[in-house]
Amino acid sequence: MKIYGRIWKLIKPHTPIIIVSTVILSLVGLIEGLIMLMIKPIFDNVLQKNVNTPPPSKFKFLYDIFHLYGDKILINIALALLILTLIKSIGNFSSNYLIIRTGQKIIRDLRFKIYSHLLNQSVLFFHNRSSGEIISNVVNDVDKLQNAFSRTIADFIRQFFSFVALLMVIFYIDPLLSTLSLVIVPTVALLTNYLGKKVKKHTAKSQEILGKITSILQETIIGNRIIKIFSMERFERNKFKKILSNFYHVNMKNGFISSINPPIMEILAILIFVPFLIYAHFQINKGYLSIGTFTAFFASLLRMYDPVRKISRMHIDFQQAVACSERIFNLLDTKIEVKEPENAFELPKFSKNITFENVSFKYGENETWSLKNINIEIKKGEKIGIVGSSGSGKTTLVNLIPRFFDPTEGCVKIDGIDIKGVKIKSLRGQISMVTQETFLFKDSIKNNIRYGKWDATDEEIKLAAQKAFAHEFIEKLKDKYDTVIGERGETLSGGEKQRIAIARAILKNAPILILDEATSSLDSESEKKVQLALNNLMKDKTAIVIAHRLSTIKSSDRILILDRGEIKGEGRHEKLIRENHIYKKLYKIQFEHKGEENHD
Numbered sequence: 001m002k003i004y005g006r007i008w009k010l011i012k013p014h015t016p017i018i019i020v021s022t023v024i025l026s027l028v029g030l031i032e033g034l035i036m037l038m039i040k041p042i043f044d045n046v047l048q049k050n051v052n053t054p055p056p057s058k059f060k061f062l063y064d065i066f067h068l069y070g071d072k073i074l075i076n077i078a079l080a081l082l083i084l085t086l087i088k089s090i091g092n093f094s095s096n097y098l099i100i101r102t103g104q105k106i107i108r109d110l111r112f113k114i115y116s117h118l119l120n121q122s123v124l125f126f127h128n129r130s131s132g133e134i135i136s137n138v139v140n141d142v143d144k145l146q147n148a149f150s151r152t153i154a155d156f157i158r159q160f161f162s163f164v165a166l167l168m169v170i171f172y173i174d175p176l177l178s179t180l181s182l183v184i185v186p187t188v189a190l191l192t193n194y195l196g197k198k199v200k201k202h203t204a205k206s207q208e209i210l211g212k213i214t215s216i217l218q219e220t221i222i223g224n225r226i227i228k229i230f231s232m233e234r235f236e237r238n239k240f241k242k243i244l245s246n247f248y249h250v251n252m253k254n255g256f257i258s259s260i261n262p263p264i265m266e267i268l269a270i271l272i273f274v275p276f277l278i279y280a281h282f283q284i285n286k287g288y289l290s291i292g293t294f295t296a297f298f299a300s301l302l303r304m305y306d307p308v309r310k311i312s313r314m315h316i317d318f319q320q321a322v323a324c325s326e327r328i329f330n331l332l333d334t335k336i337e338v339k340e341p342e343n344a345f346e347l348p349k350f351s352k353n354i355t356f357e358n359v360s361f362k363y364g365e366n367e368t369w370s371l372k373n374i375n376i377e378i379k380k381g382e383k384i385g386i387v388g389s390s391g392s393g394k395t396t397l398v399n400l401i402p403r404f405f406d407p408t409e410g411c412v413k414i415d416g417i418d419i420k421g422v423k424i425k426s427l428r429g430q431i432s433m434v435t436q437e438t439f440l441f442k443d444s445i446k447n448n449i450r451y452g453k454w455d456a457t458d459e460e461i462k463l464a465a466q467k468a469f470a471h472e473f474i475e476k477l478k479d480k481y482d483t484v485i486g487e488r489g490e491t492l493s494g495g496e497k498q499r500i501a502i503a504r505a506i507l508k509n510a511p512i513l514i515l516d517e518a519t520s521s522l523d524s525e526s527e528k529k530v531q532l533a534l535n536n537l538m539k540d541k542t543a544i545v546i547a548h549r550l551s552t553i554k555s556s557d558r559i560l561i562l563d564r565g566e567i568k569g570e571g572r573h574e575k576l577i578r579e580n581h582i583y584k585k586l587y588k589i590q591f592e593h594k595g596e597e598n599h600d
């Protein structure tokens with residue numbers, strides 16, 4: 001029930017428009033009823049030799065309104081039909097337009113809300129979800145909801161009024177016959193409902209298979225080199241063929257239903273028509289019924305088919321919309337974990353130190369501690385190296401400084417101020433980060449560098465690129481700084497991408513610098529250049545450097561050794577290599593590796 005309340009909340013601001021549309025649609029329904037009634041004078045007067053038979057009292061009002069008497073009857077009926085249809089069309093158009101507009105507005109706001117919500121989520125949120133899942137939420141689920149809002153709601157209101165108007169018409173013409181024929185309505189409703197459900201089931205299956213097809217296609221595109229090197233083309237082709245054949249069968253089941261549906265309906269219509277024909281024959285012979293009245297009645301009855309069919313199927317659309325909104329609301333309900341308090345203040349310019357006070361951290365309630373009781377002080381201007389085996393908590397430790405997530409226990413302070421209390425922007429504005437995986441946007445190189453300082457001039461951008469040793473290779477590209485980086489940054493080497501990321505950080509010129517294995521994935525040739533770029537970046541900064549290769553941090557002012565989430569020693573390289581067995585071990589492993597490399 002809660003979910004309906006929330007859906008209602010989305011619609012509520014638009015109630016005036018919806019009410020206006022509803023009123024218009026009820027008028028449209030009335031006019032439709034009138035048009036159906038016009039069949040009577042058409043058949044009994046216009047299409048007869050004896051034009052001037054007086055109408056039975058029941059229909060007198062119709063003849064009076066449109067003045068269907070004498071010589072003018074033909075022109076008046078034509079005019080009446082024209083005007084009624086015109087009004088009906090305008091009504092249909094305006095109500096449809098209004099409802100679609102409302103639906104689009106609701107959806108636009110909802111998408112924006114979800115996106116803003118996503119931007120505010122902590123790093124962990126994205127860690128624990130696949131991008132496909134999130135994208136499907138924002139794109140597909142919202143799309144289905146949009147359908148429900150604009151199409152289903154508009155359709156429902158229209159069909160409902162149409163149904164009511166037609167019902168009024170047939171009961172007005174012949175209450176007894178109407179009651180009898182209404183037995184048919186549930187039959188038609190049940191049948192179409194049944195077929196509709198089948199279609200929905202197969203459609204869902206078909207969608208699911210389409211999802212698989214998309215993912216295979218995606219894998220083929222992204223993993224094409226792997227497929228080639230393992231000569232797996234045949235395997236992939238067969239896999240694809242099988243799934244296509246599956247897709248074909250499911251779609252054909254739907255094809256069968258959509259092909260069998262119209263003939264069944266036609267047969268049903270004839271079966272209904274025959275008894276009516278017999279009844280009408282005797283009634284007309286006896287003079288109880290005119291041809292026009294009968295035709296108006298029967299035409300109205302047939303016209304009820306569409307509303308009945310659509311209304312009886314509508315709940316399926318609606319259920320789907322509810323399921324989608326459930327997923328959307330779930331996403332919107334995820335708590336924003338890293339929040340700034342109401343009374344957050346600007347963090348003053350970094351001037352003294354960063355301290356970790358009794359910091360412990362775990363990723364989830366049931367996880368083990370990734371950091372245990374960390375107490376460190378990093379002074380302004382210091383160059384700190386952090387070493388430790390993979391999984392020892394290095395990344396976790398540095399991610400606490402820009403508040404990618406918060407400590408489970410203890411606190412992180414900058415210049416003695418708990419960073420939880422300050423404006424997040426003022427905190428992150430003072431930190432630059434270069435990580436192992438560089439992310440570049442699918443945009444020009446210029447804009448990628450400018451991401452560090454959006455109002456930077458071309459000159460500043462160039463200067464930053466020069467300091468990052470990136471200017472030279474950028475100049476060699478076809479469009480230079482305007483080169484758009486290809487999908488997944490494929491057109492640049494790892495080292496080049498990294499230097500662009502460094503240029504970005506240089507431009508940002510933040511006092512605190514975090515380097516998380518910035519050179520780890522590079523070969524030694526590009527590592528050298530990146531290292532030179534990093535040295536430029538680190539000048540006059542407070543730097544925390546996580547390095548895979550100890551050579552890069554040997555000259556740090558201080559090295560911290562992290563082991564299974566705990567600090568197990570700190571000091572300069574010369575001291576640690578003498579006294580710390582973990583450091584000695586790490587150093588020895590690298591030294592031995594170097595030895596092996598040399599042998600090759």
Ligand SMILES: Nc1ncnc2c1ncn2[C@@H]1O[C@H](COP(=O)(O)OP(=O)(O)O)[C@@H](O)[C@H]1O
Pocket residue numbers: 124127128363364367370388389390391392393394395396397
């Ligand atoms: N998103 C995550 N969810 C759960 N556990 C994680 C997550 N990220 C890292 N961990 C765990 O936290 C510990 C420290 O990881 P990390 O800080 O990445 O180590 P390092 O950077 O030193 O290799 C590891 O045991 C790792 O399995």
Ligand SMILES: [Mg+2]
Pocket residue numbers: 394395396
């Ligand atoms: Mg790491």
